[in-house]
Amino acid sequence: MTTAPLFPTPTDEGRPPFTPADVDALIDELVAIVGPRSVSTLDRSLDRASRDGSYMSPILSALETGAPDVVCYPRTVEAVPQIVRAAVRHGVPITTRGKGTGNYGQVVPRFGGVVMDMTSLSTIHEVTDHAITADAGARMIALEQAAWAHGSQLWMYPSTVQSTLGGFLAGGSAGTGTIVHGRNHMGFVEAVDVVFATEDAEIIHLEGAEAQPFVHTYGVAGIIVRARIRVEPLQDWKCLYASFDDHHSAFTTAMEISTISPLPRLLSADRAEVVAALPKDPAFVTGRANLRGIIDADSLEATEDAIRAAGGRIEDVRDGLVQSIKLSTLSYNHPTWWLQKAHPGKYFHFECQGNALVEHLDEVEGVYDGGMLHLEVGYEMMFGMLNGIYSSPEQMAAGVPKLRELGVGIHSPHQWYVDLDADRVQALAHKTDPHGLLNPGRWM
Numbered sequence: 001m002t003t004a005p006l007f008p009t010p011t012d013e014g015r016p017p018f019t020p021a022d023v024d025a026l027i028d029e030l031v032a033i034v035g036p037r038s039v040s041t042l043d044r045s046l047d048r049a050s051r052d053g054s055y056m057s058p059i060l061s062a063l064e065t066g067a068p069d070v071v072c073y074p075r076t077v078e079a080v081p082q083i084v085r086a087a088v089r090h091g092v093p094i095t096t097r098g099k100g101t102g103n104y105g106q107v108v109p110r111f112g113g114v115v116m117d118m119t120s121l122s123t124i125h126e127v128t129d130h131a132i133t134a135d136a137g138a139r140m141i142a143l144e145q146a147a148w149a150h151g152s153q154l155w156m157y158p159s160t161v162q163s164t165l166g167g168f169l170a171g172g173s174a175g176t177g178t179i180v181h182g183r184n185h186m187g188f189v190e191a192v193d194v195v196f197a198t199e200d201a202e203i204i205h206l207e208g209a210e211a212q213p214f215v216h217t218y219g220v221a222g223i224i225v226r227a228r229i230r231v232e233p234l235q236d237w238k239c240l241y242a243s244f245d246d247h248h249s250a251f252t253t254a255m256e257i258s259t260i261s262p263l264p265r266l267l268s269a270d271r272a273e274v275v276a277a278l279p280k281d282p283a284f285v286t287g288r289a290n291l292r293g294i295i296d297a298d299s300l301e302a303t304e305d306a307i308r309a310a311g312g313r314i315e316d317v318r319d320g321l322v323q324s325i326k327l328s329t330l331s332y333n334h335p336t337w338w339l340q341k342a343h344p345g346k347y348f349h350f351e352c353q354g355n356a357l358v359e360h361l362d363e364v365e366g367v368y369d370g371g372m373l374h375l376e377v378g379y380e381m382m383f384g385m386l387n388g389i390y391s392s393p394e395q396m397a398a399g400v401p402k403l404r405e406l407g408v409g410i411h412s413p414h415q416w417y418v419d420l421d422a423d424r425v426q427a428l429a430h431k432t433d434p435h436g437l438l439n440p441g442r443w444m
């Protein structure tokens with residue numbers, strides 16, 4: 001967890017000194033590279049490319065965080081280095097965009113320039129017993145579907161299943177599968193094809209340890225055009241929904257069943273007020289807390305026994321890929337997203353971790369007015385989103401020392417800077433992006 005400021009103030013540091021004439025000259029080159037239909041300066045294209053999931057933060061959504069001058073849509077990976085060479089020649093910043101679900105504003109072009117939308121580059125090239133190779137715009141859901149068709153499963157994928165491979169690697173971190181495999185910078189990637197922002201940019205293939213440094217770098221150190229990610233043999237998964245009288249027993253039980261082997265792929269729990277905001281489902285019972293998980297068939301009986309012993313009720317057990325993906329879309333940031341949708345403008349959240357979330361649940365929730373924790377079982381510890389009623393940045397900040405005293409680790413979803421090993425990433429970016437043109441404005 002980062003110790004960076006919770007709500008940094010935007011500055012102009014890192015703004016490349018380009019002019020409107022540079023942009024015009026670049027647009028001419030982009031049209032020559034990808035064709036006029038794949039270059040847009042229409043307001044609706046620029047507007048769309050200046051938004052991401054950061055509307056979930058009352059701080060970020062109140063900021064004028066940036067807008068592009070032009071958006072381009074490469075249709076082949078070979079076009080990417082050509083676009084980058086042109087942008088470097090004209091000194092215009094390049095922000096690479098996947099599906100735009102990043103929730104820290106990390107895909108919003110702070111200083112304008114060109115946004116390169118990768119969503120057309122969605123080819124899945126190869127599925128083997130241990131890996132999938134795909135272009136950066138392939139959706140995570142498509143990769144999971146391809147894996148299942150092969151008798152495999154992804155090591156992990158986020159609750160935003162429509163997000164792209166490149167975006168999840170560069171902007172995301174965890175999801176279904178994290179309980180077993182940790183976060184996406186922990187060996188999930190076997191290889192990347194990456195483009196650096198130099199005058200002679202080409203597609204460079206990096207394997208193993210050389211590929212890892214490009215994960216969770218917000219595209220500031222290179223543009224991922226293709227990646228090979230890890231899969232493993234498909235397990236017989238059961239989607240289990242249980243309910244409890246109160247969320248204390250649901251959360252304690254989540255912690256208890258998280259170590260039953262074979263380990264679950266996902267375990268999420270919510271109190272009744274959050275359940276009420278989730279999409280209607282017969283397994284969500286009004287007034288009851290909910291515990292749901294993707295459980296290995298060999299662990300199902302022990303898991304159900306533990307739930308019943310804790311006073312819980314099994315509401316349903318479902319099979320198959322569609323159910324498994326559906327359950328994933330109710331995990332990580334999504335319960336907060338649904339809560340905010342049900343009560344617009346009311347709630348903020350912090351990302352939290354540590355077993356203290358469960359061990360000191362009342363004190364943790366008591367830190368904020370209307371405090372409600374969404375619980376995820378993370379990698380070797382509890383993880384969650386602490387939602388509270390929003391009144392001001394000061395009120396949000398005031399709770400943080402109290403949470404830390406309780407032993408809770410905090411990550412602020414209200415800042416847009418590179419937040420994982422920023423010094424290392426900056427040193428890498430100095431070499432791979434010597435003119436500071438890749439998604440600039442990401443250093444504290």
Ligand SMILES: Cc1cc2nc3c(=O)[nH]c(=O)nc-3n(C[C@H](O)[C@H](O)[C@H](O)COP(=O)(O)OP(=O)(O)OC[C@H]3O[C@@H](n4cnc5c(N)ncnc54)[C@H](O)[C@@H]3O)c2cc1C
Nearest residue numbers: 053098099100101102159164166167171172173174219224
């Ligand atoms: C409701 C909600 C739920 C979420 N749940 C999860 C979750 O479960 N787990 C999780 O990890 N995250 C989650 N997120 C955050 C987000 O969904 C992930 O970061 C997501 O995987 C990003 O993918 P994307 O295609 O939308 O990327 P974008 O948002 O388009 O981009 C994200 C970052 O990656 C960079 N980038 C994109 N493509 C490339 C590329 N090809 N090469 C280099 N850089 C690139 C962008 O410049 C940006 O900095 C959630 C967000 C929301 C709003």
